[in-house]
Amino acid sequence: MRFIRKKRSLLLTCFLACSFLVSCSAPSNVEKAIDEQVLHFGLGAEPQHLDPHLATSVAAHNILSALLEGLIGEDPKTLKPVPGVAERWAVSNDKKTYTFYLRNNAKWHNGDPVTAHDFAYSYRRILNPSLGAQYASMLHVLKNAKVYHSGAKTWKEANVGVTAIDDLTLQLTLENQTPYFLELINHYSWFPVHPPTIEMFGAFEQIGTPWTKPANFVGNGPFSLSDHRINSVIEVRADPHYWDANQTKLSGIRFYPIETTDTEERAFRSGFLHVTQSVSSDRIEYLQQKHPEWIHFEPYLGTYYYRFNVTTPPFDDLRVRKALSLSVNRKVLVEKVLKGGQLPAYCFTPPDTGGFTAKEGYTYNPEEAKALLDSYLNEKGILSLPPIELNYNTSEAHKKVAEALQSMWKTSLGVEIKLLNMEWKVFLSSISKGDYSLARAGWIGDYVDANTFLHLWRSKDGNNLTGWSNQEYDHSLALAEQSLSPQERFTHFQKCEDLLAQEIPILPLYFYVHVSLRHPTVQGWHPTLLDHHPYKHIYLERRIKE
Amino acid sequence: MTRFAPGGPFDSDKAIPEEIKIKLQSHFGLNLPLFDQYLLYMKNLLAGDLGPSFKYVGWDVSELISLSFPVSLSLGISALLIALLIGLPAGMLAALRKNTLWDYLPMGIAMVGICLPSFVLGPVLIMVFSTELKWLPALGWYSWSDLILPSLTLGLFYAAYVARLTRAGMLETLKQDYIRTARAKGASPSRVLLKHAIRGGLLPVVTYLGPAFAGLVSGSFIIESIFFIPGLGKFFVTAAFNRDYTVVLGTVLFYATLIIILNLFVDFLQAWLDPKAREQQ
């Protein structure tokens, strides 16, 4: 037959393809990792910057905390301050001056010693108005830092509270006493940079110089940057210059910026990743049943909420805001929709944030909600509210919450909500212009203190964006900042929370829980409130199965 | 045009003081009037410089393209090979055995291939070959075996098209007089097929290949995001989402050039295959 040839070639192709497939079943990343001690880490997103003074994301934190080390470190379980570059530190009696004594064996990855001058240089850099660092305000607790950052005075003139007494002694003077100062300086905005490297690739305040590329980056942390392929992988290797290199168990970490949760889960399940960044809420139940050893629920210092734009109708009227708030069944939301063990939020600050737990101010009462809305409608002489748009940034998780609330408001109040999903950048720009009426938001604490949450709602705070301002609130928060005892501070914080619950410029929905997949071989990883996991304590080991 | 869309590259979830935004914008030359920005861009473009990326600070657009294009290219080529390897024989078989099982079966499968969106096929293939059988890596771009699943997913769709086109082209050619002449002259059936029919039968396939190849190289962003591949398509989509103006513009320019070159190439190939077209020119 004349077609035999074709058929044969077809068969041959099939055969080749099959043998090809079988031959390439290689051991997975996770299997190899036990011997190699390389952690495969789902990063969730590609960080915009690897410069600690310009970085702004969780992803950046995850990488920077491997590459750099601040004055003090974190305990892997409690996140309490432990010695880092500073061996020990002393606090003055008025609690406004901190003196750090640096260890003499702390080295940069090129062998240079880490000095107090490096830290002073770094603080001057991030506070420099020309650098335009978004997180510079984290350093405003330093005396006179605000003045220098505003550009009104030079570093010398401003006399910022940073003094390098000698190579190994650094003194920091604060504006007010700040009880959470030692937690604060663990943030990457306080990390040091290597001055000669910065200067080599351009001026001190220049953005986007190539110093953050793999061959150029000089850090002082347990790991050094060995490879960076955008949208593919960021690889770090244990560095012998690190002062605690003997204690560092991992030989390297590979970070994968996989953005889609489902792709990340597939990667995890095929043995490609040790740790994922998140789990899609629809898959929690399934994974809990099938693989309880993988899924982990850990508290996470953050609040998911909606913003009202209080400057435009109908949300300029407290009754409407209150009606919407009263008709949200937060318990159903967390139990039936989110299913990740989140806590319903009846206040803004998550419970036990630096010892402060706010009283529950927001409540659920659909009858009262209906009555409030009716009184508003009667007064305006309309039968129902005009359709309200709810903005959220594109994501399955946000969509699900929005759809659930949309249906709650429709059934209990008869209010029609139109969902409007937007691209992240478009979303941000419309929120910051105040071009919205109801919008989704979330806030993750930068340090463990209620201030990181409550400062948002000060009048004219750059993150307020609701148009709500209340002098009493501003006053209470200022008093809290100057308070000497924790009890006094908490009373002022509670006052702030009460005001929020009365005025309802925002609608807290739930407190975050960090749900992620983690392979059982990952050891030394403890749940922490900020989802920080100091890498030098992590190692990979196969535990004997029961 | 991208500039008029809402949102800017420096919008972020934490509020940025106005002066910082201005500083950032002046760093990238965004504070100049639009026309000046355009002139500056054109000037740099002539020098082969596509400017810096806004999103991946410290990286140049040309650098990003040169890193990600080879990825898309190799994915595209291997998908094309798969498409041809499967599509051509299947199409020929169907054409030669018209209206038999050998026609209906491959054509039915081809139809399914055309109708099945790649974001369904991809996860199914991953589920079977990586999660369950553990033969192949589920994602990434780190070793050669990472190439198989994505190029299969991408290639099957095109294979289906190629099969249909080959079948139609072959049927058309087999009706032609010169095939009858060849047969009459006593050429063996396989000679008729390989020497005479294939050339004419492949014509529609070749015409299709130009746009298809461009599509393979540029339009694979869905595959690239399912399989987490750092290709050009993914860069483009991420850049569009992030308002990374220079990357968007640079990528579009690059694509346009690429497609023009490919179309020219296809024109030449066509002329070589089709005597009639050659005469006309």
Added chain:
Amino acid sequence: MNEAQGASLAKDAWIRLRSNRMALASLIILAIIVSFSFIGPILCEYQYDEQNLDEQFMGPNKQHWFGTDSLGRDLFARTSYGGRISLAVGFLATTVSLLIGVSYGMVAGYAGGKTDAILMRIVDILYSLPFTIFVILLMVLFGRNFLLLFLAIGAVEWLTMARITRAQTLNLKRAEFIEAARALGFSHSRILFHHILPNLLGPIIVYATLTVPAVMLLEAGLSFLGLGVQAPMASWGSLIKEGAEKMDVAPWLIIFPGIFFCLSLFCLNFIGDGLRDALDPKSSKD
């Protein structure tokens, strides 16, 4: 004369199409799917956006014929509603591409000469732009709305239509009956609309039938990127996307919309093929 010829052509084609069993079956199935999309919501007691948080992820049963999704919404209602959107996007976008492409191609082909050359060069240049990418750009930049969605897609798909129309017009222009019409002193627009257009219908219909599935696929691709319709609205594309993520938890979420989507693409393609065979004057020779 013209009309009589057109009618007989159509009749002829219909007879031939009817004898093509695949195409006929496809036509019937497609009709069923379309009516399902429009009548379905009436048959079903649930609304497409009606949630019942106590009935999440229920498999197909008596209450919910196709099961429920992660918010306890009825999948039957959602599939039929999604069908409306997908089919509407498919047909409307094709209409847009038809309107632009046919008029552009006719003008180019009929005018000929320099006008033709310039118009076709423009098409060539536009061809070289990466157009899928262009649609994405449009959707990202100007936000999502239903109207824009099919306008954008339609605006992308008209190029091939213009090329086909132009080639056909060019052929027809030399036909005797057009020469005759011209000799009779008919206006250009009369010639274009009364004489040329009816004769173009064949290839246009064929290509349009094949454009509809292409557009529906493109819409599904956009849904995958999160650029499809706004929630809680649904299209087959967005339903399939959601279903693909939950394939192992709730397979029915992908199976039902997937079947409808694939089946309608299937049918449209077969009908297109059938029409091509039926309308192709060459095939009548054998």
